[in-house]
Amino acid sequence: MRKHVSIFLALFVNLCSMAQGWQNNYDEIGMFENGVSYVSKGGRYGYVDQKGKEIIPCIFTAVGSFNSQGLVWVNNGGSFGDESSGIVGGLFGVYNREGKVVLPVKYRQLGYFNSSRSTDGNPYAKFRSLAGFDYGNSRYSADVENRTLMKNKGLEWVAKSCGCFDVHEPVPFVAEPFCILDMQVGNCFLFTNSTNNPHPSMLKGEKIYTDETMRGENKWGIADANGNIVLPLDKFDFCYNPSEGYVPVVKIEKGIYTINYFNIETHKLQFPNYLRTLSVAPVCGGKVMIVDESGCQFMDMEGNRIGELYDAILPSKDADIYTVYKNSLFGIIDKHGKELVPISFRLISTAQEGLISFVSDGANGKPSYGYMDMSGNQIVEPMFSSVYHFENGTAMVRQGDKYGCIDNKGKMVFPCRYAAVFPAGKIGQEIYFIQEEKNSPIYAYKAYTDKRLYQLSFSSVRNYGRDYDDVAFVAQKSQSGDKEFFGCVSSDGEMIIPCLCNSYEEAMLLYFNRMRDGYTKWTMSDTNRYKKKVDPWCNYFKLHDTIQEQYWDY
């Protein structure tokens, strides 16, 4: 009995002391998030849990914040420079939320894969996939960012409809205090002992390809969230983000770039020889796209070429098929290289919502757009002057200067007889806004009918469901006609928010705030009051001023 009481007493006292006072050990304590918080003492930083136990010792010059993968960077011995932001110098490491060392604190720099694409002027542009078009031939160069194609608008249209073989380049991590380590791409991070990693923007034009000093200065290692080494340090001149268990790696020799694929599981290079290719592509479906002077072709990871050689290969955004281009004609192949749609079309889109638009000669002998399914069966004969991409199950189409709308079964929602048909805001949309003639009023129509429901007196509209379910944001011209004001209507045409806002965004914010507050309808008065509430001029008065009535909301 006495023994039990003693033990209980000792435990209790211990608990009490733990519950109180550990905070006094530190100069600063941050905000607890997921059970941990940073602490600081004497200019050093670490992390504690809610009981005050140090999970990361309070010995570091700087620390980051935990990212969504539960990792945080630390730095020892660095300093803040005057000119540059972030920590300069010292050594970096990475911990997880349990206090385990994921990367030992002995590396001079951390990095991540840039989720956005690099701009033109990057010498590695040749090593990026450029939507399969430009391999030194400027005639069909395509910029991945905006999918523009020089000299050929038709190709632009095709490129815009397709995806591209994205690879991401490593970027040095700028360690600002409490920022997070970006692991968005590939769920991994990079580390290196080089401090001369050139930022891509520093490299100019093609001269860099022959710069021998660039060799061996960009050697990154890659680690995953558990600290497993994905790519060992100091082995490869350059690398891209991992995909399907492989890391594209680059060898630079006498200005020549060649690539191989590092197998993460075996820790060996996949191919016995580096490949000379004009493009770096990720591994997709167990294959990569190889580009050389003769064209583009798939290759499996055993090194066997798959399918035909094409001038360009473009992946689809939402299906495992590829648009291919050869001898100025387009077709579609599947992931095995089998032709789904013969390469016989002047222009073709990738599959969108199960349909592929194509250009062929129509009944009138003129090039026209039609639709086919993914097996190449014609669903809608070529009869449109132009077509738009599918969105929410429908696409706008045009014949001459008249517009209509088609669904993804090939059925006309509205025939081509209107000046404008506003796109669907959601799948299964039942009401569309249509402008019958140019500059005429806008009417609400029931889908698949020629039945007018009601007239709208608006100069422009965003269709129902596009922004919020069952409401449409509309614009009305001012009396002088030089300005537009924006509001919101319900599905039966009733004005929910009068057209008093200065922009669509303002009207949407108004709608969001009021619906959150439980209002189903809002008067002109409510709109005016809200505008005053957010008007900064209402709060610019002095204590000795008399405030005019117009600034009061009541």
Place this chain on the structure above:
Amino acid sequence: MKTIFPHNFYCCISTILHSMVFVLLLLVSVKANGDTMDDKYRRNSVYSMLISHIEQEDFCTLIQGQFMNIPVSDKFNDHNLAVRVISVEGKKEVTEQTVTDFVNRNNIASHMVAKWFNRDQNTGQCDMTLIKNRGLYNASEFDREIAAHSMRGNALLEDAGEDLIGNTYLIVNDIRYIDKNKVAKKIGSIFTIVTMVAAAAAGAKLGDDYAKNMMSLFDALKGFSVRINSYLYQLEWNDNLANTFYSQCYSDVPSESKKDAFLKYSKDYKLKFLGSVTSKGSTTSYAGIKKRQPWLMVRKAMERAIDENVVDLQKMIPAFRAKIPISAIGTFVKAPIGKKEGVEAGKKYEVLEARLNNGKMTYKRVGVVKPNPMMIWDNRFMASEENSPGSSLGATSFIIVSGSNFMPGMLLREM
């Protein structure tokens, strides 16, 4: 072997420990029962304004921004109008007289009355929606009795006037930053920092200076404290005003004549000065503030100082004291009130039973309670982030001093 402690000591400890376990279990069961909170009770309505000192240019903008972020306490109805901030230039002294002059010159009372009736400035149209909502009246019964001009209807209006409109307050907070530790640097780009902070909050990607400026701002704000003078005014509402309003100015349809009549009688509405208090100006701990959100330091200091002032004003002015509903009954009476509302050991609270009799709300005292010193909820802004004791309680537990048969929904009010 000789024992260190005598036998009876161990028995005593054993008893204590067992009692503690028993109490713990009891507390757990109390917490597990009846945690539903009834938030349908009548609150005072408050309009809160800021007097900002432009000569404190470094922090004036920051103070304004953070003031606008402070929500109206859930113990009050939000009666804010569009105009929330007024400025003072130079080192002019702000006094009760200058504030009252501002309030009268701008006829703020009439705007507060207009808000009660949802009055449309352009058409003069009014309605009773806010009265019905805040007064917790049965909406259809209210409309029916008013339309019938019945005695009950009159009683409802009288009740609304007395208990709702008459319990509407204006608090004007004169806020000055105090550089107590003389560590604030003239950052010069403080305005830029504030702009960047606002942009960051909106999701903009900022340049490399952002983190560096956050560090500077954080350092400058260490030791940040504020001194707040709070001036309290009460909206006057009496039978004369009510009669004139309902007969001359109220219209549930657009009416040019009623609109003009309201403007004509607007000068009759007044705000009565009740009193003022000054906060202590103590330094707020920055525990719990992330380095990349240093502006929370400002909000924390201001919100806590404003809360302290509200508590002091309530001490001074009984009518301004809030009534808080009991949320649970057990060994202790629990209510969602805490340090933010000034709860501390030694204070006493009367328990009131609220009834709507013949259209009139009455409050009858049915008991007295006092806070359990070990169970006071710390609900001040960022109390949980700084791991303050009591921050996770969710409600304060009160010991019954007198009375019995308390029920959830009855109200507590400080005595």
